[in-house]
Structure formats: C-alpha cells, structure tokens
Amino acid sequence: MNHHFDEVIDRKNPFSVKWGSLEKLFGSEDVLPMWVADMDFENPEPVLAALRKILDNHVLGYMMPPDSLYEAIIHWQKERHQMILAKEDILFSPGVVPSIGLIIQTFTQVNDAVMIHDPVYTPFSNMIELNQRKCISSTLTIQDNQFKMDFADIEKKMVDQQVKLFILCNPQNPGGRVWSKKELTQLAELCKKHGVLMISDEIHGDLVFQPESFTSLVTLDSSYQDFVLTLSAATKTFNLAGIKLSMVFVQNPKLRDQFIQAQNKIEQSALNTFGYVGTEAAFSEGGPWLSDLMQYLSANLELICTFFDKELPQVRYMKPEGTYLFWFDCSTLGMTDAELADHFAKVGKIGLNAGAAYGPAGSNYMRLNFAAPQSLIEEGLKRIKYAFEQPH
Ligand SMILES: Cc1ncc(COP(=O)(O)O)c(C=O)c1O
CATH class of the missing domain: 3.40.640.10 (Type I PLP-dependent aspartate aminotransferase-like (Major domain))
Incomplete structure (x- = not known):
C-alpha cells in the first residue's frame, strides 16, 4: 500500500461540514466526528496535481x-x-x-x-x-x-x-x-x-x-x-x-x-x-488509490466487527457489503431517538448520524462513518463502548 491512509489530517477547519461545527451540532468541541459521508483521507495525488495545474494557469475562466x-x-x-x-x-x-x-x-x-x-x-x-x-x-x-x-x-x-x-x-x-x-x-x-x-x-x-x-x-x-x-x-x-x-x-x-x-x-x-x-x-x-482505499476500509470494517462481537455482543449491526457506513442497533440502551443522539454526543463524545433521520425504520439505530485512519476508528470504538456502558 503506497498511500498514507494512517495519517491523521487536521481537518478542524470552521467551514468543514464534518469537523467544523462540533459545538453547534454535538454540544462540544471535543466530540470525535464520524458522521457525514466524507473521508478523513487525502485525495489521490494525481487529482491534487491536476487541480494544482489549473491554478498554475492563473486564469479561472x-x-x-x-x-x-x-x-x-x-x-x-x-x-x-x-x-x-x-x-x-x-x-x-x-x-x-x-x-x-x-x-x-x-x-x-x-x-x-x-x-x-x-x-x-x-x-x-x-x-x-x-x-x-x-x-x-x-x-x-x-x-x-x-x-x-x-x-x-x-x-x-x-x-x-x-x-x-x-x-x-x-x-x-x-x-x-x-x-x-x-x-x-x-x-x-x-x-x-x-x-x-x-x-x-x-x-x-x-x-x-x-x-x-x-x-x-x-x-x-x-x-x-x-x-x-x-x-x-x-x-x-x-x-x-x-x-x-x-x-x-x-x-x-x-x-x-x-x-x-x-x-x-x-x-x-x-x-x-x-x-x-x-x-x-x-x-x-485514481484506480490504484481506490484499490488501496478498499483494502484499508476493509481492514477498518473487520476491526469494527471484531470489536462489536467481543466488546458489545448485545448490539446487532449490519456488516456493510459496500459504502464506508456502519449501521448499528442501539435499542438495548432503551432510549428515545432524541435521547440516543444526545447520549452519544454528550456522554460518548462521538458525532454519529442518528438513524431516525433516515426514516421511521431507522429509529434506534446510529450510523458510523469508518473512512478514517485506524487510530481514529479505535478511539471512536472506545467512545461508543463507553456510551453503551453508561446508564441512562
Ligand atoms: C446515496 C447518496 N447520494 C448522494 C449523496 C451526495 O451526493 P452529492 O454530494 O453529489 O449531492 C450521498 C452522500 O452521502 C449519498 O450517500
């Protein structure tokens, strides 16, 4: 693998949808955002090079x-x-x-x-x-x-x-x-x-x-x-x-x-x-970058499934066949949807998508975006486990 998917990139820019409004969206700045579907990885270098070349032309007509x-x-x-x-x-x-x-x-x-x-x-x-x-x-x-x-x-x-x-x-x-x-x-x-x-x-x-x-x-x-x-x-x-x-x-x-x-x-x-x-x-x-990405995402997914199986055996999840989204059932927490979203943000300090936003059948679920360096995934999993362990 030639690409640096392990590198943690500082994305704390106020205008990033995912990383920029943590206080407003989740109640505090120390929440780890693993929600909206973009990835915490650098773009393929050939794409960045092509974009740089446009700027080198000095005219954006x-x-x-x-x-x-x-x-x-x-x-x-x-x-x-x-x-x-x-x-x-x-x-x-x-x-x-x-x-x-x-x-x-x-x-x-x-x-x-x-x-x-x-x-x-x-x-x-x-x-x-x-x-x-x-x-x-x-x-x-x-x-x-x-x-x-x-x-x-x-x-x-x-x-x-x-x-x-x-x-x-x-x-x-x-x-x-x-x-x-x-x-x-x-x-x-x-x-x-x-x-x-x-x-x-x-x-x-x-x-x-x-x-x-x-x-x-x-x-x-x-x-x-x-x-x-x-x-x-x-x-x-x-x-x-x-x-x-x-x-x-x-x-x-x-x-x-x-x-x-x-x-x-x-x-x-x-x-x-x-x-x-x-x-x-x-x-x-971008083909070679995509092959490496899929290997990386697949390893992240295995890590998550193993963690859930071992540490949170009471939680049902869907192992995705595609996408970098992990959908899991939080009904064992016994909370309303509003409480659930609040609980993961305020207690777990993790920013996830609330399942109820995807329709009535999403009630009790949360969605985790696992397109992130493995170190962030490990941190996110710890926070999810902590949230599951805290009484209502
Ligand atoms: C199924 C699906 N369609 C569309 C989009 C967004 O597409 P666009 O940014 O091109 O509007 C997303 C983003 O997460 C998606 O998951």
Whole structure:
C-alpha cells in the first residue's frame, strides 16, 4: 500500500461540514466526528496535481467539459461496471442531490407519489417533500442482519398510490447493502409493469467489498434504459465532495431532451472547472488509490466487527457489503431517538448520524462513518463502548 491512509489530517477547519461545527451540532468541541459521508483521507495525488495545474494557469475562466473527461467516464463505467455509454448519454450536474431535485421537478407534478425505501439517505425524502410531492415509503425488512426489499408491499403501494417515480439507492445508504441482480431485476420489472420512472443513485457503486459485486441497474436489461436515470459521481469514491460535480446518465433520448431543457431553464450547462478536472483525473488515474482505499476500509470494517462481537455482543449491526457506513442497533440502551443522539454526543463524545433521520425504520439505530485512519476508528470504538456502558 503506497498511500498514507494512517495519517491523521487536521481537518478542524470552521467551514468543514464534518469537523467544523462540533459545538453547534454535538454540544462540544471535543466530540470525535464520524458522521457525514466524507473521508478523513487525502485525495489521490494525481487529482491534487491536476487541480494544482489549473491554478498554475492563473486564469479561472468558464470551462466546457473536454472530450477527455467524457472518455474517462465512458472507460470507467465500461471497465468497472459494464455500462456502455455514448458521449451524449452523459449530462453533468452540480451534485446527485440537486439532480434528484431537478428530476422530480421535471418528470413529476405537485402531489404525485414518489417512492423510496425506509430507511434511506435522508435527502431523498427531503427532495420529495420540498417539491410538494407525496413521499411513499416501503420499509426494508431485515434478514440475516441485512436489508431486503418487500416486493409485495412495493407493488401494492405502487398501484394504490399511483407512484410516478422510484428513487433507488444502490449500494444502499445507510445499511451498505449491495443489491443483487435478482433483487434489482425484480424491482425494475415492477417499475416497468406499472409505468414508474426510476432514479438509480449509484454514487457508492465503486465502494464495494469483495466478494460482493455491484450491478448498475441499466446493465441488467437494455429495456431498463427507457425508464431509468442513473446518477453517479467521482466525489464519493475519491473523497471530492467539495468539487461539486456529478453525472446523470440518460440513454432514453426523450427523457434526456426533457432533462436538458430543465437544466437550461436554470443555466446548468457550464459547471465547475475544478469539478470537471478533478473528475477526469480521478477516473483516469485514481484506480490504484481506490484499490488501496478498499483494502484499508476493509481492514477498518473487520476491526469494527471484531470489536462489536467481543466488546458489545448485545448490539446487532449490519456488516456493510459496500459504502464506508456502519449501521448499528442501539435499542438495548432503551432510549428515545432524541435521547440516543444526545447520549452519544454528550456522554460518548462521538458525532454519529442518528438513524431516525433516515426514516421511521431507522429509529434506534446510529450510523458510523469508518473512512478514517485506524487510530481514529479505535478511539471512536472506545467512545461508543463507553456510551453503551453508561446508564441512562
Ligand atoms: C446515496 C447518496 N447520494 C448522494 C449523496 C451526495 O451526493 P452529492 O454530494 O453529489 O449531492 C450521498 C452522500 O452521502 C449519498 O450517500
């Protein structure tokens, strides 16, 4: 391993979302933040070098996405995910969440029903509700400590509520489930049968632990290209959330034209120079860094699971198949969700995401981000154990 994932980087900058507002978010500055999904690791050197080169040009004018960027994305998607893209299928946007918002606005009407899983990444329901659509959720079941979809419930609600759009998270945040080909096919077939458009949010698609393998939804059957918009980015994979660039892959020309028109209405054609350049460098030269990262994350995950098994055997957890997120059940503490969040912050001095924010089925859970140097993970685990040991 050539990269310094063990190095602890001082990220205590007041404008870092993760490290900057500890007092405000968690009640004190000595809380260890292991919440929002960015990593406490340096970016791949080739990405930093490409960004430095922009500054060396001394002029930051408008930039168009170069052909070499399209080629880097096409190559990455083909080699890693067997997704075949043409240049025109690739649209850019300032983020996956902004893309979700714009897709909701473009392809559904006020009061239309939009479906998600429960629990799932919080901005899905936020985008639905802020755009005055009806949020319909289907609760994920848990079998063998992993999330499973309840297809009977999904189909019933799709029909009863006349669902227009399904927003899928694959791999799944917060549970780290990497959906199987069979599950994805079953879900897509339901959407096809009932005329439901789909968003497949695949931002975590590169962060998958062996022997699991990620399947991009549209690669399962060419007919899925007719009704699936795929969202992806280099930002989660390579820890570049601040460069604010993501991709929308739309193979259906009619949907694509409609989406381009919606982007034009808010002038989203020329985006961030750092986003274009960073994304290209990441996909062209970031492969070796990503292999090392996955080894490091896998070792962190083993450390966490061993710790929980030994030190906190009463706590049920989901071992993620992908993502760097660890989802664990705190119901043995016997607290309300508000008390739980407060307890980990004030007593454990650790900043985690409260499960209840991901939907009603997230109640009693907490989410730990383990993309951090091992020394911080060890410290975080000690704090979690301490929190579990303190009486209410
Ligand atoms: C499932 C999922 N989608 C989207 C995002 C964020 O995407 P963006 O920063 O491009 O809006 C995240 C970040 O954690 C995520 O977990």
